[in-house]
Amino acid sequence: MIGVDELKNQIAKRIQDYVNHDNPMATRTVISIGLDKAVGHVLASQVVASFDVPRQNLSAMDGFAFGVRSRLDNNARLEIIGESCAGVPFVGQILPNQGVRIFTGAVVPDGCDTVVMQENTDFETIKRTLDKHQAYHITLTKPAKIGANIRHQGEEIQQDELLLSPNKRLTPSDISLLASMGVEQIKVFKPLVVGLIATGDELVAIGEPLAHLAQIYNSNTPTLKALLARLPIVLHDYGIIKDDLQATTDGIKRAIDECDVIISSAGVSVGDYDFLTQAVDKLGKINHYKVAMKPGKPFVFGEFKRTDGQVVLYFGLPGNPLSTVVGCLNFVRPALWQMVGADVPTTLRLNAKTTHTIHKNAGRKEYQRGFFEQKADGELVVTPAVAQDSHRIKQLAYANCLIVLDENNTGVAVGSEVVIEPFDWTFG
Numbered sequence: 092m093i094g095v096d097e098l099k100n101q102i103a104k105r106i107q108d109y110v111n112h113d114n115p116m117a118t119r120t121v122i123s124i125g126l127d128k129a130v131g132h133v134l135a136s137q138v139v140a141s142f143d144v145p146r147q148n149l150s151a152m153d154g155f156a157f158g159v160r161s162r163l164d165n166n167a168r169l170e171i172i173g174e175s176c177a178g179v180p181f182v183g184q185i186l187p188n189q190g191v192r193i194f195t196g197a198v199v200p201d202g203c204d205t206v207v208m209q210e211n212t213d214f215e216t217i218k219r220t221l222d223k224h225q226a227y228h229i230t231l232t233k234p235a236k237i238g239a240n241i242r243h244q245g246e247e248i249q250q251d252e253l254l255l256s257p258n259k260r261l262t263p264s265d266i267s268l269l270a271s272m273g274v275e276q277i278k279v280f281k282p283l284v285v286g287l288i289a290t291g292d293e294l295v296a297i298g299e300p301l302a303h304l305a306q307i308y309n310s311n312t313p314t315l316k317a318l319l320a321r322l323p324i325v326l327h328d329y330g331i332i333k334d335d336l337q338a339t340t341d342g343i344k345r346a347i348d349e350c351d352v353i354i355s356s357a358g359v360s361v362g363d364y365d366f367l368t369q370a371v372d373k374l375g376k377i378n379h380y381k382v383a384m385k386p387g388k389p390f391v392f393g394e395f396k397r398t399d400g401q402v403v404l405y406f407g408l409p410g411n412p413l414s415t416v417v418g419c420l421n422f423v424r425p426a427l428w429q430m431v432g433a434d435v436p437t438t439l440r441l442n443a444k445t446t447h448t449i450h451k452n453a454g455r456k457e458y459q460r461g462f463f464e465q466k467a468d469g470e471l472v473v474t475p476a477v478a479q480d481s482h483r484i485k486q487l488a489y490a491n492c493l494i495v496l497d498e499n500n501t502g503v504a505v506g507s508e509v510v511i512e513p514f515d516w517t518f519g
């Protein structure tokens with residue numbers, strides 16, 4: 092049986108080929124979208140600055156801008172002849188020992204080389220008696236430095252500078268940068284179409300009544316949709332397929348025609364009513380089946396070739412809700428990020444002390460559910476969920492991390508360190 096890390100590598104290798112050779116059309120088609128919809132999409136072209144930032148010399152403070160060769164020593168008395176506000180610059184000539192009242196973000200007038208913050212003048216004491224329409228004098232209460240408190244033109248960004256490179260997953264901070272450049276439309280890769288299939292005679296779609304006690308709701312499809320919500324993909328929900336080889340084959344065939352990737356849940360074990368592997372084997376090929384992982388051993392990675400030559404990748408997750416979640420987090424989500432052309436987001440791994448003994452048998456890599464907390468002194472502690480069976484949805488809802496235990500681990504004593512992977516949604 093293949094190990095978790097090895098399977099991750101194999102999937103990554105296959106996808107690299109898929110993206111570059113098998114399917115550049117699906118994965119590398121470029122579309123243009125509005126900036127307000129761009130977060131989470133993957134940039135398809137570089138972005139260069141269309142102008143300098145700041146566009147002119149700006150004041151970094153509320154205070155006064157002084158002409159070149161002005162006195163800047165303590166007690167210097169200087170004449171203020173006007174105002175430069177954000178968006179409304181001062182117009183006029185400024186001589187040595189003259190200046191203007193200036194505000195943060197306002198243009199430093201030509202002929203000025205220094206801004207002195209208001210707090211380093213006697214402005215507070217004289218302001219009540221001032222007539223703003225007349226020139227007035229202020230006195231420095233601290234010596235100032237030539238060139239101080241000015242954000243110089245092009246200091247942060249220079250025109251034509253490379254700002255963002257292709258394959259960048261657009262974050263809120265990228266949107267901020269693009270918006271500051273006035274970018275309205277941006278080129279990103281076309282979202283992949285991902286098909287979701289649930290299988291099982293016991294399943295009922297949400298919204299329908301549970302007609303008898305043997306029925307349960309299809310919780311895996313909404314779970315997968317939530318786990319994949321931040322990816323730039325279009326989801327096709329194929330609903331629930333019955334435990335029947337013909338129905339399963341037909342359902343998958345339809346998805347092959349319409350999707351770039353297919354994700355199914357359940358029906359991949361060795362039960363008499365598990366038809367997924369048979370159907371996939373018939374319609375395409377299984378690259379890997381079963382991984383040394385708990386929960387989620389009967390994981391399938393396969394592929395199909397459409398008549399038009401396009402390769403469609405397939406991930407078959409086991410039906411137990413926790414197996415679905417762990418399989419999706421470990422294999423499917425990183426694979427999809429890779430397929431959409433982005434750097435795969437890092438999984439945060441931390442060390443934490445366990446508050447309870449952890450039981451485990453050697454053999455498979457285990458992902459147990461836990462709740463981690465940071466104590467006042469900064470130490471991380473983790474409490475394993477009381478039950479670790481792969482059907483326990485409530486335990487998952489109460490957890491905020493997975494406790495990762497390597498294949499050869501045979502249990503952990505109270506107070507020992509373990510590796511945890513916090514769920515990314517824990518951080519908002």
Ligand code: AMP
Pocket residue numbers: 289290291293294307308309310311312356357358359360362365409410411412482
């Ligand atoms: P299977 O992989 O088909 O043997 O299913 C394993 C377990 O997962 C069974 O208890 C199923 O009832 C359950 N299960 C399968 N599919 C779903 C689903 N979509 N939502 C919730 N539970 C499921």
Ligand code: MG
Pocket residue numbers: 290291292334357358364365410
């Ligand atoms: Mg089943």
